[in-house]
Amino acid sequence: MADETPSTSSRTRRLSAIAGILVAAVVAVGIWYWLTSGRESTDGAQVHAHAIRVAARVGGTVPNTPVSDNQQVEAGTVLVELDPRDYQVAVAKARAELADAEASAAAAQSNVPITATAASSNVTNAQGSVEQARGAIEQTQKELDQARARLASSQAHVREVEANAAKAARDVERLRGLLAKDEVSQQQFDATVAAADAQRAGVDLARSQAIEAEAGVRVAESKLSQSRAGALQAQASLKGAQTGPEQVAAMKARASAADARVMQARAALPQTELNLEYTALKAPMKGIVSRKSVEIGQVVQPGQPLMAIIPLDTVWVTANFKETQLAEMHAGQTAIVTVDAYGGRQFRGKIESIAAATGARFSLLPPENATDNFVKVVQRVPVKIVLDAGQDPEHVLRPGMSVVATVSTR
Numbered sequence: 001m002a003d004e005t006p007s008t009s010s011r012t013r014r015l016s017a018i019a020g021i022l023v024a025a026v027v028a029v030g031i032w033y034w035l036t037s038g039r040e041s042t043d044g045a046q047v048h049a050h051a052i053r054v055a056a057r058v059g060g061t062v063p064n065t066p067v068s069d070n071q072q073v074e075a076g077t078v079l080v081e082l083d084p085r086d087y088q089v090a091v092a093k094a095r096a097e098l099a100d101a102e103a104s105a106a107a108a109q110s111n112v113p114i115t116a117t118a119a120s121s122n123v124t125n126a127q128g129s130v131e132q133a134r135g136a137i138e139q140t141q142k143e144l145d146q147a148r149a150r151l152a153s154s155q156a157h158v159r160e161v162e163a164n165a166a167k168a169a170r171d172v173e174r175l176r177g178l179l180a181k182d183e184v185s186q187q188q189f190d191a192t193v194a195a196a197d198a199q200r201a202g203v204d205l206a207r208s209q210a211i212e213a214e215a216g217v218r219v220a221e222s223k224l225s226q227s228r229a230g231a232l233q234a235q236a237s238l239k240g241a242q243t244g245p246e247q248v249a250a251m252k253a254r255a256s257a258a259d260a261r262v263m264q265a266r267a268a269l270p271q272t273e274l275n276l277e278y279t280a281l282k283a284p285m286k287g288i289v290s291r292k293s294v295e296i297g298q299v300v301q302p303g304q305p306l307m308a309i310i311p312l313d314t315v316w317v318t319a320n321f322k323e324t325q326l327a328e329m330h331a332g333q334t335a336i337v338t339v340d341a342y343g344g345r346q347f348r349g350k351i352e353s354i355a356a357a358t359g360a361r362f363s364l365l366p367p368e369n370a371t372d373n374f375v376k377v378v379q380r381v382p383v384k385i386v387l388d389a390g391q392d393p394e395h396v397l398r399p400g401m402s403v404v405a406t407v408s409t410r
Contacts, residue, residue: 038410040329044380045319045337045405047397052285052309054079056300057278060086069292073283073309080294080306082279087272094272098265105258112251126237133231140227144220151213158206165203168196287311312395315387317349319405320359320380328409329354335385338404339397347391351407355382383407 060082067079175192178184287309294306317337321329331354337347358379385405387397 038328039406039408040321040325041404041406042319042321042325042380043402043404044321045317045385045403047315047399047401047403048318049310049312049315049399051290051399052287052311053305054281054284054307054309055303055305056080056082056281057302058082058087058275059301060084060279060299062294062296062298062300065292065294065296067289067292067307069289071289073287073289075283075285077283078280079283079289080281080300082281082300084276084279087276087279090272091269091276094265094269098262098269101258101261101265105255105262108251108255108258112255122237126234129234129237130231133227133234136227137224137231140220140224144217144224147213147216147220151210151217154206154210154213158203158210161199161202161206165196165199168192168199172196281306283309285309285311286313310399312392312397315392315397315399316352317385317387317403317405319383319385319407321383321405321407323358323379323381326354326381326383329383329407333407333409335405335407337385337387338406339401340403341401342396347387347397349385349387349391352384352386355384357381 062080063083064081065079066081067073067077073079171192172189175184175189179186179189290308290310292307294300300306317335319335329351331351333351335349335351337349339345339347358381360379383405385407
């Protein structure tokens, strides 16, 4: 009995030690299970950030590049300068064209009332000229009628005095024979001869008066023709003056066209001013200059990429979890991001969203697996994790870094 006591005590101690180890193992497994349950982790995660491509809006020669690669810049910092002289000339030309268009528009607008007033005055004057010409025709027609009446009277008087003269001449010839026979006195014969001479003189006077009357008729007819020509000219002037509304409309159209040119020049000026502003390429936001490819003296073209700005204030993590890990995962759950590059430093964040498809669906050549003829491969789904505010004040996280993401699904 004395020999068995130490052996039994040693066996008891060994069993106690084994039991303690088993209990410790069970406790450790329980603690590990408690710590790992409700958590999903993946090492297929990377840091991401926006890459803002900075490109030239206008072309030109680069006289200066104030920034260098990997330099931190604030929003509005000048990144690249282009030679602005061509664009300054364009702005000056656009301003001059605008001033010229405005002056032309003002002149066209002022001509509209002038043209309207002149057109109205021309119509009034032309109507007066037409009335005056019509009055002149009527007056000349009266004068012509009077001249024709005088001509007819003169011609009748000529015929009358010619008849009287012929009678007087016959009387002289008859008395001449009687005088030779002493049947009439010399005094009576002389009186008859004198009367015949007077009649002949009357014929000459009547003929001259008839000629004068004919001349008066011709003058009246000429005046009538001139009056009619004046009337036709006045009517033509009236028709021309009556086109005044059309002239006013044409002037208004020219004024509208001038206003349109003013609007066109006003629209062109801001574009030239914008082009001048575009000669100084500025940072759209705060960030780090990256992939700078422009040098002094280089000639750049519109749309040519010159560098990129990486805003480190808005980095996020894309974690590719297995599809079997997504059962309890949703937006808003907390996450811890462990960065190997900084000795396992941890950053806190939360899930913002889960991708709508697996990463394979977004690949260049998505897999097409035939039914019942493929090996099932667990797919990975990208999950976007955003960091909490103030987690990276030094901006040590860089896009492309590999991290480990752990999401608490409790």
